[in-house]
Amino acid sequence: VEPISLGLALAGAAASALTGFISYPRLYCYFTECCLQRPGARAGAVLEQELDKRLFGQHLVKKVVVKAVTGFLNNANPKKPLTLSLHGWTGTGKNLVSKIIAESIYEGGLSSKYVHHFVSTLHFPHRQNITQYKDQLQMWVRGNVSACARSVFIFDEMDKMHAGLIDSIKPFLDYYEQLDGVSYRKAIFIFLSNAGAEKITEVALDFWRSGKRREDLELQDLESSVSVSVFNNKNSGFWHSSLIDRNLIDYFIPFLPLEYKHVKMCVRVELESRGNYVDEEIVTQVADEMTYFPKEERIYSDKGCKTVYTKLDFYL
Ligand SMILES: Nc1ncnc2c1ncn2[C@@H]1O[C@H](COP(=O)(O)OP(=O)(O)OP(=O)(O)O)[C@@H](O)[C@H]1O
Numbered sequence: 001v002e003p004i005s006l007g008l009a010l011a012g013a014a015a016s017a018l019t020g021f022i023s024y025p026r027l028y029c030y031f032t033e034c035c036l037q038r039p040g041a042r043a044g045a046v047l048e049q050e051l052d053k054r055l056f057g058q059h060l061v062k063k064v065v066v067k068a069v070t071g072f073l074n075n076a077n078p079k080k081p082l083t084l085s086l087h088g089w090t091g092t093g094k095n096l097v098s099k100i101i102a103e104s105i106y107e108g109g110l111s112s113k114y115v116h117h118f119v120s121t122l123h124f125p126h127r128q129n130i131t132q133y134k135d136q137l138q139m140w141v142r143g144n145v146s147a148c149a150r151s152v153f154i155f156d157e158m159d160k161m162h163a164g165l166i167d168s169i170k171p172f173l174d175y176y177e178q179l180d181g182v183s184y185r186k187a188i189f190i191f192l193s194n195a196g197a198e199k200i201t202e203v204a205l206d207f208w209r210s211g212k213r214r215e216d217l218e219l220q221d222l223e224s225s226v227s228v229s230v231f232n233n234k235n236s237g238f239w240h241s242s243l244i245d246r247n248l249i250d251y252f253i254p255f256l257p258l259e260y261k262h263v264k265m266c267v268r269v270e271l272e273s274r275g276n277y278v279d280e281e282i283v284t285q286v287a288d289e290m291t292y293f294p295k296e297e298r299i300y301s302d303k304g305c306k307t308v309y310t311k312l313d314f315y316l
Contacts, residue, residue: 035114035148036186038105044070047104054100054269055093056305057262059215060222061086061253068251069101072188080175081187083248085158087196087226088255091304094192098154101190105152114148116140120157127162134168141172142182149186158193159233166191173248191249195233196226200254201300208299214256222254257300263287266305270312282315 028034038046047069051062065084072082086094099110106112118124124133144151158166172184203222208214230252258266267283289311292298 033106033108033112033114036150038107041070041074043073043104047101050100050104051097055097056265057214057258058093058097058255060217060219061093061097061255064219064251064253065097065101069104069188073105078185080248080250081173081184081189083173083189083191083250084253085191085193085230085249085251086253086255087193087230088200089197089257089300089304090194091301091306092255092258093304094255095156098190098192101188102152102154105150105188110154112152114144114150115152115154116144117154117156120155120161124161124165130162130165133162133165137165137168138172141169141184141187142180145172145184145187146182149183150188152188152190154190154192156192158191159195170246170248174246193230195230196252196254197257199225199229201257204256205294205297205299208297214259217256219254223252226254227252258304259299259301260287260292263290263301263305263308266308267312270309274316276316282312285315286311 044066048062048066051066055062068082068084072078086097088094102112102115103109106114109115110117118137124130124137141151141153144153155161155166169189171179172187173189177183177185200222203225204214204217207217207221227249264283264287267286268278271278271282286308290308291302293300293302
């Protein structure tokens with residue numbers, strides 16, 4: 001082979017590799033994280049599979065989250081961003097679910113540069129700075145959605161957010177095609193809060209007392225009462241919020257309080273993930289150590305699965 005033709009052949013190969021790289025963004029995204037990384041159908045399948053495997057005792061959550069997120073990701077032309085509001089008792093899986101949603105869309109999950117996690121007490125602590133927070137929040141959201149339409153925003157501790165602050169992002173959640181040249185329609189907003197937990201527990205407990213199966217509880221039994229109680233709760237972060245008023249929250253997702261058997265499932269998973277043998281005696285001991293309410297029936301774990309892991313340290 002002559003040096004010139006070899007050189008030409010190499011140059012040709014390099015050029016075609018380069019155009020291949022450019023014309024196949026997916027290949028490029030194999031090496032570096034990209035916005036809109038995973039196709040909708042694939043993300044939906046991952047989401048369903050992971051929720052089935054990792055989330056216990058939340059049949060309503062599974063159903064609604066899979067339907068809402070998959071439907072949204074598969075819609076090439078959504079009319080507004082997806083807004084999910086997750087409500088329930090502490091330690092029932094709200095952070096876990098938002099993590100699983102993030103991981104289903106971006107491999108990096110919560111560490112992805114397209115997933116943004118705000119914690120009210122950390123990022124917006126002082127009531128007197130609310131005007132400044134409103135401006136910052138608008139800037140953050142606008143900047144990140146400009147960089148990637150499929151940005152995910154998670155707002156934790158909504159019940160500790162100062163009333164009125166969340167309304168500053170209302171325009172982004174509405175049915176606008178564009179605002180100042182930016183379309184927010186492909187973004188996902190997830191709000192987490194303990195507000196509404198009492199109402200959810202009340203309904204679940206009534207259901208249990210009337211001898212019905214937990215799995216027969218339907219979303220209709222809870223959704224509207226949760227949204228009303230959150231709207232009217234002064235400490236919900238959504239107090240008289242125009243997001244609720246204007247129906248900009250697509251789904252209110254109720255997390256049921258966890259029972260003894262769910263706590264045991266959490267202990268087993270933790271034992272396995274630490275590479276330990278699942279000793280049923282330890283599982284029972286840890287579950288027995290948790291406290292349960294109401295006082296008479298002792299059905300629901302006070303802290304859900306939250307302190308299971310530290311309690312387990314004691315036995316290992
Ligand atoms: N329903 C569940 N299924 C499986 N694991 C769970 C469930 N609920 C909680 N856990 C586990 O318990 C721990 C605490 O859960 P998580 O942080 O998701 O609770 P949370 O509802 O967000 O609580 P908080 O309202 O206090 O923030 C996590 O490690 C999580 O994996």
